Amino acid sequence: MKMLITFPVRIHWALAVLMTIGVIHTAETHAAHPDAKQPVIVNIDAFQYQPDIIKIQRGQSIIFMNRDDVPHTVTPGKNARFISSGLIKGGEQHEVKFESTGIQDYSCDFHPSMQGQVQVQ
Numbered sequence: 001m002k003m004l005i006t007f008p009v010r011i012h013w014a015l016a017v018l019m020t021i022g023v024i025h026t027a028e029t030h031a032a033h034p035d036a037k038q039p040v041i042v043n044i045d046a047f048q049y050q051p052d053i054i055k056i057q058r059g060q061s062i063i064f065m066n067r068d069d070v071p072h073t074v075t076p077g078k079n080a081r082f083i084s085s086g087l088i089k090g091g092e093q094h095e096v097k098f099e100s101t102g103i104q105d106y107s108c109d110f111h112p113s114m115q116g117q118v119q120v121q
Contacts, residue, residue: 039063039095042116044072044088049106049116058120061097066090072114077105080118084109 039061043050045068056062064074066088074085074094081104085094098104098120108114 041065043067044108044114047111047114049074049114052116053119054117055119055121056098058101059097059099060120061095062118063093063095064088065093071110073109074106074116075109077107080104080106 037060040054040056040063042054042062042064044064044066047068049064054062064085066072067090069090071087071089073087074096076082076084079102081100081102082096082098085096088094098118101120104118104120106116106118
């Protein structure tokens with residue numbers, strides 16, 4: 001026996017599919033745009049800033065967490081508009097709030113190959 005799908009059942013099925021796609025899209029969009037009030041974590045690990053390039057909103061903070069056993073710094077480059085972290089010992093962290101928009105480069109005083117960039121929108 002063939003089963004026929006009636007018009008109202010088709011509408012319910014289509015709405016269910018559209019609602020599911022909408023929920024998934026909303027979750028992905030929210031994850032891609034973090035709340036500007038929440039600080040973002042940048043790990044210092046294996047002599048690297050991770051991630052080394054990050055986008056944030058004006059007024060948002062970054063917490064630099066040193067997971068290495070040696071000290072590091074977060075020192076602003078020529079185009080940056082924030083104050084140097086000073087020495088961040090292994091296991092310690094330092095928070096920087098970014099009030100100016102634009103691209104701001106930084107590096108470690110002790111390990112010049114360690115470089116990162118904050119893109120403040």
